[in-house]
Amino acid sequence: MSEEDNPVKNPAKPNFGASGRKIVYDENGKPCRACNTLLDFRMVTNKNIAAAAVANDAANARNCPPDVEELGRSTWTLLHSIAATYPDKPTKSQQENLSQFMNSFSNLYPCFHCADDFREHIKKDKIKVTNRDEFGKWLCNAHNEVNVKLGKPKFDCNLWKERWKDGWKDGRCD
Secondary structure (H helix, E strand, O other): OOOOOOOOOOOOOOOEOOOOOEOOEOOOOOEOHHHOOHHHHHHHOOOOHHHHHHHOOHHHHOOOOOOHHHHHHHHHHHHHHHHHHOOOOOOHHHHHHHHHHHHHHHHHOOOHHHHHHHHHHHHHOOOOOOOHHHHHHHHHHHHHHHHHHOOOOOOOHHHHHHHHHHOOOOOOOO
């Protein structure tokens, strides 16, 4: 990254967006659309922030490329749903497929900053694919690590099946 593209050396490129989140720039010094909120992306690219606030509304942003928040919500929904339907007693082939999928996913995720973090998590805590509960709890712990980084509360991983597979015991999902 050139000195001109470095947001620390170039005040025209802010380090933090209107949302308070750190702005993620790609290797060319441009803000990463998939790694930033739409509000922050528009702020950094000098688009109308008031329009961005309106566009940030899910109904209005539906037909726009996803921002980091929409990608995150959708991705966690997909991954937890995979965990919920993963077999209690998977075959070796199913275990290999899930392991390969998660590793491939970590290399293909649209937010390169998020993908780097996920690969680091996989290095320090190997993907657990022996059975549904083990994978579900591993994934929940990975999700909690992201929640902590984002200043969000941790989820009780003992409740992952209620949240993602069976539904809450109070019947609200029935």
